[in-house]
Amino acid sequence: MRTPGRVAGAVALRVLTQLRRDRRTLVMLLALPCLLVVLLWWMFEDAPGSSFDRLGPGLLALFPFVVMFLVTSVTMLRERSSGTLERLLTLPAGRLDLILGYALAFGVVAAVQSTLAVAVSVGPLGLDVAGPVWLLVVVAVADAVLGTALGLFVSAFARTEFQAVQFLPAFVIPQILLCGLLLPREVLPSGLEEVSSVLPLSYATDAMQTLSRSTATGAVLADLAVVVGFGAACLALGAATLRRRTA
Amino acid sequence: MMNNTVEVRGLVVVRGRHRVLDGLDLDVAPGVTGLLGPSGCGKSTLLRSVVGVQRVAGGAVRVLGQDAGAAALRRRVGYVTQAASVYDDLTVAENLRFFARVLGVTRHDVERAVESVDLGEHRDQVVGRLSGGQRSRASLAVAMLGEPDLLVLDEPTVGLDPVLRRDLWAVFHRIADGGATVLVSSHVMDEAERCDRLLLMRDGAVLTDDTPDGVKRRTGAGDVETAFLRLVEDLA
Ligand SMILES: Nc1ncnc2c1ncn2[C@@H]1O[C@H](COP(=O)(O)OP(=O)(O)OP(=O)(O)O)[C@@H](O)[C@H]1O
Numbered sequence: 001m002r003t004p005g006r007v008a009g010a011v012a013l014r015v016l017t018q019l020r021r022d023r024r025t026l027v028m029l030l031a032l033p034c035l036l037v038v039l040l041w042w043m044f045e046d047a048p049g050s051s052f053d054r055l056g057p058g059l060l061a062l063f064p065f066v067v068m069f070l071v072t073s074v075t076m077l078r079e080r081s082s083g084t085l086e087r088l089l090t091l092p093a094g095r096l097d098l099i100l101g102y103a104l105a106f107g108v109v110a111a112v113q114s115t116l117a118v119a120v121s122v123g124p125l126g127l128d129v130a131g132p133v134w135l136l137v138v139v140a141v142a143d144a145v146l147g148t149a150l151g152l153f154v155s156a157f158a159r160t161e162f163q164a165v166q167f168l169p170a171f172v173i174p175q176i177l178l179c180g181l182l183l184p185r186e187v188l189p190s191g192l193e194e195v196s197s198v199l200p201l202s203y204a205t206d207a208m209q210t211l212s213r214s215t216a217t218g219a220v221l222a223d224l225a226v227v228v229g230f231g232a233a234c235l236a237l238g239a240a241t242l243r244r245r246t247a
Numbered sequence: 248m249m250n251n252t253v254e255v256r257g258l259v260v261v262r263g264r265h266r267v268l269d270g271l272d273l274d275v276a277p278g279v280t281g282l283l284g285p286s287g288c289g290k291s292t293l294l295r296s297v298v299g300v301q302r303v304a305g306g307a308v309r310v311l312g313q314d315a316g317a318a319a320l321r322r323r324v325g326y327v328t329q330a331a332s333v334y335d336d337l338t339v340a341e342n343l344r345f346f347a348r349v350l351g352v353t354r355h356d357v358e359r360a361v362e363s364v365d366l367g368e369h370r371d372q373v374v375g376r377l378s379g380g381q382r383s384r385a386s387l388a389v390a391m392l393g394e395p396d397l398l399v400l401d402e403p404t405v406g407l408d409p410v411l412r413r414d415l416w417a418v419f420h421r422i423a424d425g426g427a428t429v430l431v432s433s434h435v436m437d438e439a440e441r442c443d444r445l446l447l448m449r450d451g452a453v454l455t456d457d458t459p460d461g462v463k464r465r466t467g468a469g470d471v472e473t474a475f476l477r478l479v480e481d482l483a
């Protein structure tokens with residue numbers, strides 16, 4: 001009776017159905033990243049140099065990560081408080097299956113979201129990318145899945161909505177500060193540079209910046225592998241911290 | 248005798264700094280068993296232990312001959328938590344189809360579950376826009392998927408009007424007539440009359456385990472509420 005992926009597929013389908021019901025959230029998920037890159041482009045329109053080309057790719061890594069982190073945390077918290085998670089844990093559903101179901105659903109959303117944001121950036125806004133555009137999309141989707149994975153993991157430690165929202169400044173903003181977008185990572189004081197090199201967003205940003213500057217894909221794929229590795233580790237930890245029995 | 252569906256021996260549960268259950272013993276046989284007691288006495292904690300989601304500090308909980316929460320029980324036990332435990336933003340049918348996929352049961356089971364709680368007319372309505380009673384019935388329908396041998400229902404009738412409560416109890420009895428065990432908690436004492444068997448609970452202990460008539464006879468009370476109060480006074 002146990003078909004692998006049955007539960008993950010069921011969860012993913014369900015989450016996508018819920019999102020489809022919530023039109024406003026869906027529209028915001030898909031439109032906001034596009035509007036934000038437009039805002040960035042506009043900011044630098046009269047500035048000398050090519051700041052948009054420099055910052056744009058990094059932000060394409062950032063938006064899906066942040067948005068998916070938040071959406072996932074809130075979804076998980078709702079699942080806990082409504083009693084549905086407790087019920088699911090009494091059913092023949094593996095904990096990793098449940099977690100993978102969420103990652104799958106949000107991965108699909110992230111793919112659409114990132115494709116749109118990248119299309120707007122390299123199309124009408126004329127973002128200059130040296131590397132292949134499809135790889136830009138792949139990195140953005142990996143970032144989104146990373147955000148989902150991290151959100152799933154830390155949501156295990158949130159008891160209330162307030163705590164869940166506070167995890168954004170706790171787990172995400174330090175990564176944004178140190179990822180190399182504000183200041184190249186090489187010029188960070190020693191200590192902080194080491195910290196930044198164990199944070200996944202640094203690798204995502206590196207990948208995006210390399211893509212924008214060079215046509216060589218080797219370094220990008222290496223960074224991408226690190227991001228995917230972090231994501232997989234967070235999903236595994238998320239499944240491990242999802243306890244069937246709670247106090 | 249081994250025809251008890253649930254056997255609890257010396258169950259100890261600590262929640263926070265509070266010893267909620269302290270060496271509780273209990274048997275539940277097929278039929279409709281009511282678990283009654285005042286708010287905070289530990290009903291939800293006990294039911295959570297039976298379905299295997301409560302961390303326990305000691306004792307044994309056996310369900311259908313296995314340890315509570317065993318993987319093999321996950322198809323055989325249906326559970327409705329005290330919160331409605333359905334997705335408010337999905338329709339009745341979508342909720343059922345989701346849980347049916349998780350359980351690996353067919354669409355036919357979904358239809359049967361919808362019919363048995365009489366929600367056919369509302370099957371395509373979003374659960375968040377149903378009335379309280381319809382929502383409880385949607386949640387109950389989910390628990391009935393796959394025809395479990397044990398149904399554990401935590402206050403499924405709270406806040407419902409008398410007519411709906413009567414209808415729901417009729418559903419419980421219909422399920423039990425099929426040979427299943429239904430364990431229902433409530434703190435409304437008049438629901439006690441509708442049970443085949445009564446477990447009266449107070450402060451984490453089972454005061455009495457009897458039929459409704461037996462309880463009344465033993466205490467000389469005219470109704471279960473008075474009987475419960477007499478039992479409490481006897482202890483004091
Ligand atoms: N998550 C928790 N953490 C710590 N203590 C808890 C928790 N949940 C319940 N308790 C405590 O455990 C005791 C029993 O709670 P329980 O929910 O089992 O009662 P109940 O009989 O179901 O009450 P009600 O009829 O109001 O639902 C209460 O004293 C409560 O304060």
Ligand SMILES: [Mg+2]
Pocket residue numbers: 290291292329401402
């Ligand atoms: Mg309760």
